[in-house]
Amino acid sequence: MMQHLMNILWTDKNGYKFGNRDETISSALGRNKKLGTLTAAGRLIDKILDIIDPDHSLNSIDYYVEPSENIIDHLAWIRIEDEQILCLKKVNEDFYFIPKGMRIIGDTDSQTLEKSTKQIFNVDIDITSMEFVGIFEAQANGKKPGILSRITCYTAVHRGELQPDSKIHEIVWLTYEDKANLSEVESVNF
Structure with missing residues (x-):
């Protein structure tokens, strides 16, 4: 249920989808940041994470996640x-x-x-x-x-x-x- 909520609130319709069980939320957030598909709420979450840990979502992209339909x-x-x-x-x-x-x-x-x-x-x-x-x-x-x-x-x-x-x-x-x-x-x- 949370993956659907994040997909609705944090990314636009063209975004990379949250929900791959092998991938962290921060990794999916980083992929959307690179694609430019974060909504205002998604950008806010990303900025909060950047205050705690600069470039957190971009540094969290996991390129070793098993391929999925996405x-x-x-x-x-x-x-x-x-x-x-x-x-x-x-x-x-x-x-x-x-x-x-x-x-x-x-x-x-x-x-x-x-x-x-x-x-x-x-x-x-x-x-x-x-x-x-x-x-x-x-x-x-x-x-x-x-x-x-x-x-x-x-x-x-x-x-x-x-x-x-x-x-x-x-x-x-x-x-x-x-x-x-x-x-x-x-x-x-x-």
Whole structure:
């Protein structure tokens, strides 16, 4: 009952929903603060918490919460050359994105990343060279408001020539100036 009350009082209709049993109230509050979906009451609660502990809700965001219907979980391969990042564009899409695959339950991050880069580019990554970059979240493209896309990013050395699968229209190397052409989760954290 409390989750429904918080969803009504603290977030607007497009907000990230409270109620994931694995997530703290402060974490959900922080996600809504990042999305800009707090109501006046939600902003007041956040300000009170900030007085006690500066940036409390933002620092409380738990990126390790198990995915739910409100969080789409991906693993991404970050490839940078000459200060440009490797990105893709699908047929019939109007934005670019960093190469990624859906997290596979039961697989390690390296297994999922290895499978997705093989499927997308027909290349092999050296899993011993994988280095963690970070975890990023934002509103998911094409999904109803409050549905987040979470991307856990790694770099890794690859073997082979990049050859996109048939669903990919274009491989591009983008710079910071091109960030407006990226999907929201990538552009927020680019």
